Amino acid sequence: MASSPSSLVFKVHRREPELIKPAKPTPHEFKLLSDIDDQEGLRFHIPVILFYRHNPSMQGNKDPVKVIREAIAKTLVFYYPFAGRLREGHNRKLMVECTGEGILFIEADADVTLEQFGDPLQPPFPCLEELLFDVPGSSGVLNCPLLLIQVSRLKCGGFLFALRLNHTMSDGPGLEQFMAAVAEMARGANAPAVPPVWERHVLNATDPPRVTCRHRAYEEVAGSTSSILTHDHLVHRSFFFSPSDITALRRLVPPHLSHCSSFEIITACLWICRTIALQPDPNEEMRIICLVNAREKFNPPLLPRGYYGNGFGLLAAVATAGELSRKPIGYALELVRKAKADMTEEYLRSTASLMVSKGRPLFTVPGTYIVSDLRRAGLEKVDFGWGNAIYAGTAKAIPELASFYSPFTNKKGEDGIVVPFCLPSPAVERFYKELEGMLKGQLVSGGANSKLIVSSL
Numbered sequence: 001m002a003s004s005p006s007s008l009v010f011k012v013h014r015r016e017p018e019l020i021k022p023a024k025p026t027p028h029e030f031k032l033l034s035d036i037d038d039q040e041g042l043r044f045h046i047p048v049i050l051f052y053r054h055n056p057s058m059q060g061n062k063d064p065v066k067v068i069r070e071a072i073a074k075t076l077v078f079y080y081p082f083a084g085r086l087r088e089g090h091n092r093k094l095m096v097e098c099t100g101e102g103i104l105f106i107e108a109d110a111d112v113t114l115e116q117f118g119d120p121l122q123p124p125f126p127c128l129e130e131l132l133f134d135v136p137g138s139s140g141v142l143n144c145p146l147l148l149i150q151v152s153r154l155k156c157g158g159f160l161f162a163l164r165l166n167h168t169m170s171d172g173p174g175l176e177q178f179m180a181a182v183a184e185m186a187r188g189a190n191a192p193a194v195p196p197v198w199e200r201h202v203l204n205a206t207d208p209p210r211v212t213c214r215h216r217a218y219e220e221v222a223g224s225t226s227s228i229l230t231h232d233h234l235v236h237r238s239f240f241f242s243p244s245d246i247t248a249l250r251r252l253v254p255p256h257l258s259h260c261s262s263f264e265i266i267t268a269c270l271w272i273c274r275t276i277a278l279q280p281d282p283n284e285e286m287r288i289i290c291l292v293n294a295r296e297k298f299n300p301p302l303l304p305r306g307y308y309g310n311g312f313g314l315l316a317a318v319a320t321a322g323e324l325s326r327k328p329i330g331y332a333l334e335l336v337r338k339a340k341a342d343m344t345e346e347y348l349r350s351t352a353s354l355m356v357s358k359g360r361p362l363f364t365v366p367g368t369y370i371v372s373d374l375r376r377a378g379l380e381k382v383d384f385g386w387g388n389a390i391y392a393g394t395a396k397a398i399p400e401l402a403s404f405y406s407p408f409t410n411k412k413g414e415d416g417i418v419v420p421f422c423l424p425s426p427a428v429e430r431f432y433k434e435l436e437g438m439l440k441g442q443l444v445s446g447g448a449n450s451k452l453i454v455s456s457l
Contacts, residue, residue, distance in 0.1 A: 010112040012130035012152060019102035023073040026080035031096045033168055034200035035352035037310045038094035040362040042167040043141045047132055047395035051121060054157030055386040064159045065107045065151045068384055071185035079178055079196050086142050092360050094168055104138055106150040113156035120410050121391045123420040124236035128395055132162035172377035173295055174308035179382045186384040197306035209353035212346060217289045217316035217363050234399050235428045238420040241266055248439045254330040263373050268332040269438055274369055275324045277431035282322030284367055289316045291372040292343040302345055313348050314363055315339040370402035380407060397422040
Protein backbone atom coordinates (compact mmCIF):
# COMPACT_ATOMS: atom_id res chain seq x y z
CA MET A 1 0.00 0.00 0.00
CA ALA A 2 1.35 3.40 -0.98
CA SER A 3 1.11 6.50 1.17
CA SER A 4 0.09 9.92 -0.10
CA PRO A 5 1.05 13.22 1.45
CA SER A 6 -1.50 14.29 4.02
CA SER A 7 -3.30 17.64 3.79
CA LEU A 8 -3.38 17.71 7.59
CA VAL A 9 -2.13 20.99 9.04
CA PHE A 10 -1.85 21.73 12.74
CA LYS A 11 -0.07 24.01 15.19
CA VAL A 12 2.81 22.94 17.39
CA HIS A 13 3.55 25.06 20.46
CA ARG A 14 7.23 24.68 21.36
CA ARG A 15 9.07 25.81 24.46
CA GLU A 16 12.52 27.31 24.04
CA PRO A 17 15.14 24.64 23.22
CA GLU A 18 17.23 23.60 26.21
CA LEU A 19 20.42 21.64 26.75
CA ILE A 20 20.12 18.48 28.84
CA LYS A 21 23.41 17.71 30.57
CA PRO A 22 24.43 14.45 32.27
CA ALA A 23 22.84 14.19 35.73
CA LYS A 24 26.30 13.70 37.31
CA PRO A 25 29.79 14.97 36.44
CA THR A 26 31.42 13.05 33.58
CA PRO A 27 35.02 12.85 32.31
CA HIS A 28 36.32 15.67 30.09
CA GLU A 29 38.34 13.78 27.50
CA PHE A 30 38.76 13.24 23.76
CA LYS A 31 37.51 10.03 22.17
CA LEU A 32 38.39 9.09 18.60
CA LEU A 33 35.67 7.82 16.27
CA SER A 34 36.41 4.74 14.18
CA ASP A 35 37.60 4.92 10.58
CA ILE A 36 34.15 3.60 9.59
CA ASP A 37 32.33 6.27 11.67
CA ASP A 38 33.97 9.34 10.21
CA GLN A 39 33.64 8.68 6.49
CA GLU A 40 32.15 11.54 4.49
CA GLY A 41 28.91 9.65 3.77
CA LEU A 42 27.97 9.58 7.48
CA ARG A 43 28.61 13.26 8.16
CA PHE A 44 24.97 14.25 8.33
CA HIS A 45 22.00 14.19 10.73
CA ILE A 46 19.36 11.49 10.37
CA PRO A 47 15.75 12.07 11.53
CA VAL A 48 13.88 9.35 13.46
CA ILE A 49 10.32 9.50 14.80
CA LEU A 50 8.30 7.32 17.20
CA PHE A 51 4.54 7.54 17.80
CA TYR A 52 3.00 6.52 21.14
CA ARG A 53 -0.64 5.98 22.07
CA HIS A 54 -2.38 7.35 25.14
CA ASN A 55 -2.01 4.95 28.06
CA PRO A 56 -4.70 5.36 30.77
CA SER A 57 -2.44 3.77 33.39
CA MET A 58 0.04 6.66 32.97
CA GLN A 59 -2.48 9.41 33.77
CA GLY A 60 -2.05 11.74 36.72
CA ASN A 61 1.47 12.97 37.32
CA LYS A 62 3.02 11.02 34.44
CA ASP A 63 4.05 13.61 31.86
CA PRO A 64 6.09 12.07 29.01
CA VAL A 65 8.15 15.25 28.61
CA LYS A 66 9.18 15.30 32.28
CA VAL A 67 9.79 11.53 32.44
CA ILE A 68 11.90 11.47 29.26
CA ARG A 69 13.83 14.66 30.10
CA GLU A 70 14.93 13.22 33.45
CA ALA A 71 15.71 9.82 31.93
CA ILE A 72 17.95 11.40 29.26
CA ALA A 73 19.99 13.22 31.91
CA LYS A 74 20.52 9.95 33.81
CA THR A 75 21.37 8.03 30.64
CA LEU A 76 23.95 10.61 29.54
CA VAL A 77 26.00 9.77 32.62
CA PHE A 78 26.71 6.43 30.91
CA TYR A 79 26.60 7.71 27.32
CA TYR A 80 28.48 10.92 28.09
CA PRO A 81 30.15 11.22 24.64
CA PHE A 82 26.68 12.12 23.26
CA ALA A 83 26.79 15.22 25.50
CA GLY A 84 30.01 16.37 23.84
CA ARG A 85 30.90 17.96 20.52
CA LEU A 86 32.72 16.67 17.45
CA ARG A 87 36.13 18.09 16.52
CA GLU A 88 38.20 17.39 13.40
CA GLY A 89 41.91 16.59 13.52
CA HIS A 90 44.69 15.62 11.11
CA ASN A 91 43.59 13.91 7.86
CA ARG A 92 39.96 14.82 8.65
CA LYS A 93 39.95 12.46 11.64
CA LEU A 94 36.88 12.99 13.84
CA MET A 95 36.89 12.84 17.61
CA VAL A 96 34.43 13.68 20.36
CA GLU A 97 35.44 16.22 22.93
CA CYS A 98 33.45 15.07 25.95
CA THR A 99 32.52 18.53 27.20
CA GLY A 100 29.33 17.62 29.02
CA GLU A 101 27.52 20.50 27.28
CA GLY A 102 24.53 18.27 26.67
CA ILE A 103 22.05 17.40 23.96
CA LEU A 104 19.33 19.69 22.59
CA PHE A 105 15.82 19.05 23.91
CA ILE A 106 12.52 20.64 22.93
CA GLU A 107 9.26 20.36 24.87
CA ALA A 108 6.18 20.81 22.68
CA ASP A 109 2.40 20.43 22.45
CA ALA A 110 0.83 19.57 19.08
CA ASP A 111 -2.77 20.58 18.39
CA VAL A 112 -3.60 17.21 16.81
CA THR A 113 -4.62 13.66 17.76
CA LEU A 114 -2.89 10.45 16.75
CA GLU A 115 -5.97 9.41 14.76
CA GLN A 116 -5.73 12.53 12.59
CA PHE A 117 -2.40 11.32 11.19
CA GLY A 118 -4.42 8.66 9.39
CA ASP A 119 -4.16 4.95 8.81
CA PRO A 120 -1.75 3.54 7.87
CA LEU A 121 0.64 5.60 9.97
CA GLN A 122 3.67 5.86 7.71
CA PRO A 123 5.89 8.54 6.12
CA PRO A 124 5.72 11.22 4.87
CA PHE A 125 4.38 12.82 8.05
CA PRO A 126 2.66 16.23 7.93
CA CYS A 127 4.31 19.22 9.63
CA LEU A 128 7.50 17.22 10.24
CA GLU A 129 9.55 20.41 10.42
CA GLU A 130 7.36 21.44 13.39
CA LEU A 131 7.59 18.05 15.12
CA LEU A 132 11.38 17.97 14.74
CA PHE A 133 12.37 21.61 14.77
CA ASP A 134 15.72 22.54 13.26
CA VAL A 135 17.11 24.82 15.95
CA PRO A 136 19.14 27.50 14.14
CA GLY A 137 22.85 26.81 14.34
CA SER A 138 22.39 23.23 15.58
CA SER A 139 22.66 21.18 12.40
CA GLY A 140 26.39 21.32 11.71
CA VAL A 141 28.47 18.16 11.97
CA LEU A 142 31.30 19.79 13.93
CA ASN A 143 30.98 21.81 17.15
CA CYS A 144 27.20 21.23 17.41
CA PRO A 145 24.93 19.07 19.60
CA LEU A 146 25.13 15.41 18.56
CA LEU A 147 21.48 14.72 19.37
CA LEU A 148 18.33 16.82 19.14
CA ILE A 149 15.20 15.38 20.74
CA GLN A 150 11.69 16.84 20.62
CA VAL A 151 8.84 15.33 22.63
CA SER A 152 5.42 16.59 21.50
CA ARG A 153 2.30 15.86 23.56
CA LEU A 154 -0.83 15.18 21.48
CA LYS A 155 -4.42 16.23 22.25
CA CYS A 156 -5.45 12.57 22.62
CA GLY A 157 -2.95 11.89 25.39
CA GLY A 158 -0.42 10.19 23.14
CA PHE A 159 2.91 11.74 22.20
CA LEU A 160 5.62 11.84 19.54
CA PHE A 161 9.30 11.31 20.22
CA ALA A 162 11.32 12.80 17.36
CA LEU A 163 15.09 12.67 17.23
CA ARG A 164 17.90 13.89 15.01
CA LEU A 165 21.20 12.02 15.27
CA ASN A 166 24.66 12.91 14.01
CA HIS A 167 25.19 9.69 12.04
CA THR A 168 28.96 9.59 12.67
CA MET A 169 28.19 8.67 16.29
CA SER A 170 25.87 5.69 15.84
CA ASP A 171 23.93 3.53 13.42
CA GLY A 172 20.39 2.13 13.87
CA PRO A 173 21.31 -0.61 16.39
CA GLY A 174 23.57 1.80 18.29
CA LEU A 175 20.81 4.40 18.49
CA GLU A 176 18.34 1.75 19.65
CA GLN A 177 20.76 0.74 22.41
CA PHE A 178 20.92 4.34 23.64
CA MET A 179 17.16 4.80 23.42
CA ALA A 180 16.52 1.49 25.18
CA ALA A 181 18.73 2.78 28.00
CA VAL A 182 16.69 6.02 28.18
CA ALA A 183 13.51 3.92 28.29
CA GLU A 184 14.92 1.73 31.09
CA MET A 185 15.77 4.85 33.11
CA ALA A 186 12.29 6.23 32.44
CA ARG A 187 10.82 3.05 33.91
CA GLY A 188 12.95 3.31 37.07
CA ALA A 189 16.29 1.60 36.33
CA ASN A 190 19.52 2.97 37.81
CA ALA A 191 21.81 1.75 35.01
CA PRO A 192 21.43 0.40 31.47
CA ALA A 193 20.95 -3.36 31.14
CA VAL A 194 23.60 -3.32 28.39
CA PRO A 195 26.55 -1.14 29.48
CA PRO A 196 27.75 1.07 26.59
CA VAL A 197 31.13 0.24 25.09
CA TRP A 198 33.21 2.77 23.10
CA GLU A 199 36.17 0.75 21.73
CA ARG A 200 35.94 2.39 18.28
CA HIS A 201 39.49 1.22 17.53
CA VAL A 202 38.14 -2.23 16.60
CA LEU A 203 37.02 -0.76 13.26
CA ASN A 204 40.18 1.20 12.52
CA ALA A 205 42.45 0.82 9.51
CA THR A 206 45.57 -1.26 9.69
CA ASP A 207 48.86 0.61 10.11
CA PRO A 208 49.95 1.15 7.42
CA PRO A 209 46.56 1.10 5.64
CA ARG A 210 46.04 -1.90 3.32
CA VAL A 211 43.17 -1.84 0.84
CA THR A 212 42.77 -5.52 -0.04
CA CYS A 213 39.24 -5.60 -1.53
CA ARG A 214 37.43 -3.94 -4.41
CA HIS A 215 35.06 -1.28 -3.11
CA ARG A 216 32.43 -0.60 -5.74
CA ALA A 217 30.49 1.53 -3.27
CA TYR A 218 33.26 4.13 -3.34
CA GLU A 219 34.32 4.13 -6.98
CA GLU A 220 34.90 7.49 -8.62
CA VAL A 221 32.63 7.83 -11.65
CA ALA A 222 31.71 10.73 -13.88
CA GLY A 223 28.42 12.43 -13.09
CA SER A 224 25.42 11.49 -15.22
CA THR A 225 22.78 13.70 -16.75
CA SER A 226 19.80 11.68 -15.59
CA SER A 227 20.37 10.48 -12.05
CA ILE A 228 22.71 12.97 -10.40
CA LEU A 229 20.95 14.95 -7.66
CA THR A 230 19.89 18.04 -9.60
CA HIS A 231 16.09 17.93 -9.43
CA ASP A 232 14.17 20.73 -7.80
CA HIS A 233 10.71 19.30 -7.19
CA LEU A 234 11.11 16.18 -5.07
CA VAL A 235 8.20 14.14 -3.76
CA HIS A 236 8.24 12.07 -0.55
CA ARG A 237 6.19 8.88 -0.44
CA SER A 238 6.36 5.48 1.22
CA PHE A 239 5.19 1.97 0.37
CA PHE A 240 3.98 -0.76 2.72
CA PHE A 241 4.96 -4.25 1.63
CA SER A 242 2.45 -6.67 3.13
CA PRO A 243 3.12 -10.41 3.45
CA SER A 244 0.98 -10.97 0.34
CA ASP A 245 3.07 -8.42 -1.60
CA ILE A 246 6.26 -10.25 -0.68
CA THR A 247 4.64 -13.57 -1.66
CA ALA A 248 3.70 -12.03 -5.02
CA LEU A 249 7.30 -10.93 -5.59
CA ARG A 250 8.57 -14.40 -4.65
CA ARG A 251 6.51 -15.87 -7.51
CA LEU A 252 8.78 -13.95 -9.88
CA VAL A 253 11.96 -15.49 -8.48
CA PRO A 254 13.69 -18.38 -10.32
CA PRO A 255 13.90 -21.65 -8.36
CA HIS A 256 17.64 -21.43 -7.59
CA LEU A 257 17.02 -18.13 -5.74
CA SER A 258 13.86 -19.20 -3.91
CA HIS A 259 15.61 -19.10 -0.50
CA CYS A 260 16.34 -15.36 -0.81
CA SER A 261 15.40 -13.06 2.08
CA SER A 262 12.57 -10.51 2.05
CA PHE A 263 15.17 -7.74 2.22
CA GLU A 264 16.92 -9.07 -0.88
CA ILE A 265 13.80 -9.44 -2.99
CA ILE A 266 12.37 -6.03 -1.99
CA THR A 267 15.76 -4.43 -2.69
CA ALA A 268 15.98 -6.01 -6.15
CA CYS A 269 12.40 -4.94 -6.87
CA LEU A 270 12.95 -1.33 -5.79
CA TRP A 271 16.26 -1.10 -7.69
CA ILE A 272 14.52 -2.11 -10.92
CA CYS A 273 11.44 0.11 -10.42
CA ARG A 274 13.47 3.13 -9.40
CA THR A 275 15.81 2.74 -12.38
CA ILE A 276 12.94 2.56 -14.87
CA ALA A 277 11.21 5.52 -13.17
CA LEU A 278 14.29 7.76 -13.48
CA GLN A 279 14.66 6.99 -17.22
CA PRO A 280 18.46 7.07 -17.35
CA ASP A 281 20.48 6.33 -20.48
CA PRO A 282 20.38 2.51 -21.01
CA ASN A 283 24.18 2.37 -20.83
CA GLU A 284 24.42 4.28 -17.57
CA GLU A 285 25.74 2.38 -14.55
CA MET A 286 23.25 2.08 -11.70
CA ARG A 287 24.34 1.13 -8.19
CA ILE A 288 22.47 -0.34 -5.29
CA ILE A 289 24.40 0.04 -2.03
CA CYS A 290 23.34 -2.17 0.90
CA LEU A 291 24.29 -1.35 4.47
CA VAL A 292 25.22 -4.73 5.94
CA ASN A 293 25.34 -4.96 9.74
CA ALA A 294 28.48 -6.53 11.20
CA ARG A 295 27.06 -7.13 14.68
CA GLU A 296 25.71 -10.64 14.16
CA LYS A 297 27.70 -11.48 11.07
CA PHE A 298 30.84 -13.01 12.54
CA ASN A 299 31.71 -15.76 14.99
CA PRO A 300 33.44 -14.84 17.23
CA PRO A 301 31.82 -11.39 17.14
CA LEU A 302 33.92 -8.58 15.70
CA LEU A 303 32.16 -5.93 17.80
CA PRO A 304 31.86 -6.20 21.59
CA ARG A 305 28.42 -6.30 23.22
CA GLY A 306 27.37 -2.74 24.01
CA TYR A 307 29.21 -1.20 21.03
CA TYR A 308 27.12 1.73 19.80
CA GLY A 309 29.20 3.06 16.91
CA ASN A 310 28.56 2.46 13.22
CA GLY A 311 29.01 -1.26 12.71
CA PHE A 312 28.26 -1.87 9.05
CA GLY A 313 29.83 -2.07 5.63
CA LEU A 314 28.64 -0.56 2.36
CA LEU A 315 28.34 -3.27 -0.31
CA ALA A 316 27.45 -2.34 -3.87
CA ALA A 317 25.95 -4.15 -6.84
CA VAL A 318 26.33 -2.53 -10.27
CA ALA A 319 24.39 -2.99 -13.52
CA THR A 320 23.48 -0.81 -16.48
CA ALA A 321 20.05 0.78 -16.60
CA GLY A 322 19.29 -1.22 -19.73
CA GLU A 323 20.12 -4.52 -18.05
CA LEU A 324 17.93 -3.74 -15.04
CA SER A 325 15.02 -2.68 -17.28
CA ARG A 326 15.17 -5.64 -19.67
CA LYS A 327 16.20 -8.60 -17.58
CA PRO A 328 14.01 -10.59 -15.14
CA ILE A 329 14.10 -9.83 -11.44
CA GLY A 330 16.40 -12.81 -10.82
CA TYR A 331 19.25 -10.87 -12.47
CA ALA A 332 19.07 -7.95 -10.02
CA LEU A 333 18.38 -10.32 -7.12
CA GLU A 334 21.50 -12.35 -7.82
CA LEU A 335 23.62 -9.17 -7.94
CA VAL A 336 22.22 -8.01 -4.59
CA ARG A 337 22.92 -11.39 -2.98
CA LYS A 338 26.47 -11.50 -4.32
CA ALA A 339 27.17 -7.99 -3.04
CA LYS A 340 25.92 -8.84 0.46
CA ALA A 341 28.03 -12.01 0.48
CA ASP A 342 31.18 -9.89 0.10
CA MET A 343 30.76 -8.63 3.66
CA THR A 344 33.69 -10.11 5.60
CA GLU A 345 35.91 -8.91 8.41
CA GLU A 346 38.62 -8.32 5.80
CA TYR A 347 36.19 -6.19 3.76
CA LEU A 348 35.49 -3.95 6.78
CA ARG A 349 39.22 -3.57 7.52
CA SER A 350 39.83 -2.79 3.86
CA THR A 351 37.06 -0.17 3.95
CA ALA A 352 38.66 1.49 6.99
CA SER A 353 42.02 1.51 5.20
CA LEU A 354 40.41 3.01 2.10
CA MET A 355 38.96 5.80 4.24
CA VAL A 356 42.34 6.65 5.75
CA SER A 357 44.34 6.42 2.52
CA LYS A 358 41.83 8.36 0.39
CA GLY A 359 40.93 11.15 2.82
CA ARG A 360 37.60 9.61 4.00
CA PRO A 361 35.75 9.84 0.67
CA LEU A 362 32.04 9.95 -0.06
CA PHE A 363 30.38 6.86 -1.51
CA THR A 364 29.61 6.92 -5.23
CA VAL A 365 26.63 9.23 -5.86
CA PRO A 366 25.74 9.16 -9.61
CA GLY A 367 23.24 6.41 -10.35
CA THR A 368 23.23 5.26 -6.71
CA TYR A 369 20.39 4.06 -4.48
CA ILE A 370 21.22 3.17 -0.85
CA VAL A 371 19.11 0.85 1.29
CA SER A 372 19.34 0.11 4.99
CA ASP A 373 17.33 -2.50 6.88
CA LEU A 374 16.18 -1.19 10.28
CA ARG A 375 13.65 -3.97 10.90
CA ARG A 376 15.82 -5.64 13.53
CA ALA A 377 17.09 -2.47 15.18
CA GLY A 378 14.22 -2.76 17.68
CA LEU A 379 13.25 0.93 17.81
CA GLU A 380 9.54 0.05 18.00
CA LYS A 381 10.18 -1.77 21.30
CA VAL A 382 11.50 1.34 23.04
CA ASP A 383 9.03 1.68 25.95
CA PHE A 384 9.22 4.80 28.14
CA GLY A 385 6.34 3.45 30.24
CA TRP A 386 3.55 4.05 27.73
CA GLY A 387 4.06 0.78 25.83
CA ASN A 388 5.72 0.07 22.49
CA ALA A 389 5.72 2.63 19.70
CA ILE A 390 3.07 2.14 17.01
CA TYR A 391 5.49 3.52 14.42
CA ALA A 392 9.26 3.72 14.86
CA GLY A 393 11.63 4.48 12.03
CA THR A 394 13.16 7.17 9.91
CA ALA A 395 10.93 10.20 9.53
CA LYS A 396 11.60 10.34 5.78
CA ALA A 397 13.88 9.11 3.03
CA ILE A 398 17.12 10.88 2.13
CA PRO A 399 16.05 12.76 -1.01
CA GLU A 400 16.66 10.70 -4.17
CA LEU A 401 19.45 8.74 -2.52
CA ALA A 402 18.49 6.41 0.32
CA SER A 403 15.62 4.44 1.87
CA PHE A 404 15.38 2.78 5.28
CA TYR A 405 13.21 -0.31 5.77
CA SER A 406 11.16 -0.16 8.97
CA PRO A 407 8.83 -2.75 10.51
CA PHE A 408 5.14 -1.87 10.62
CA THR A 409 1.87 -3.59 11.54
CA ASN A 410 -1.14 -2.42 9.53
CA LYS A 411 -4.74 -2.18 10.75
CA LYS A 412 -5.35 -5.78 9.61
CA GLY A 413 -2.66 -6.92 12.04
CA GLU A 414 -0.29 -7.84 9.21
CA ASP A 415 3.42 -7.42 9.93
CA GLY A 416 5.09 -5.85 6.93
CA ILE A 417 7.78 -3.43 5.84
CA VAL A 418 7.49 0.32 5.27
CA VAL A 419 9.93 1.84 2.76
CA PRO A 420 10.01 5.65 2.48
CA PHE A 421 11.42 7.02 -0.77
CA CYS A 422 11.90 10.38 -2.44
CA LEU A 423 12.01 10.98 -6.20
CA PRO A 424 11.54 13.82 -8.68
CA SER A 425 7.84 14.42 -9.26
CA PRO A 426 7.68 12.99 -12.82
CA ALA A 427 9.37 9.77 -11.70
CA VAL A 428 6.95 9.00 -8.85
CA GLU A 429 4.03 7.89 -11.02
CA ARG A 430 6.35 5.81 -13.22
CA PHE A 431 7.75 4.21 -10.07
CA TYR A 432 4.29 3.26 -8.79
CA LYS A 433 3.29 1.96 -12.23
CA GLU A 434 6.32 -0.35 -12.36
CA LEU A 435 5.92 -1.49 -8.76
CA GLU A 436 2.22 -2.27 -9.13
CA GLY A 437 2.96 -4.09 -12.37
CA MET A 438 5.64 -6.17 -10.70
CA LEU A 439 3.31 -7.08 -7.84
CA LYS A 440 0.85 -8.29 -10.47
CA GLY A 441 3.54 -10.39 -12.16
CA GLN A 442 4.64 -8.16 -14.99
CA LEU A 443 6.82 -5.19 -15.78
CA VAL A 444 5.06 -2.33 -17.49
CA SER A 445 8.18 -0.96 -19.20
CA GLY A 446 10.46 -3.86 -19.85
CA GLY A 447 11.54 -3.12 -23.40
CA ALA A 448 11.24 -6.15 -25.64
CA ASN A 449 10.61 -8.42 -22.67
CA SER A 450 7.72 -6.59 -21.06
CA LYS A 451 6.71 -9.62 -18.99
CA LEU A 452 8.86 -10.70 -16.09
CA ILE A 453 9.87 -14.32 -16.12
CA VAL A 454 7.69 -16.08 -13.56
CA SER A 455 9.04 -19.13 -11.81
CA SER A 456 7.04 -22.31 -11.46
CA LEU A 457 7.10 -22.10 -7.67
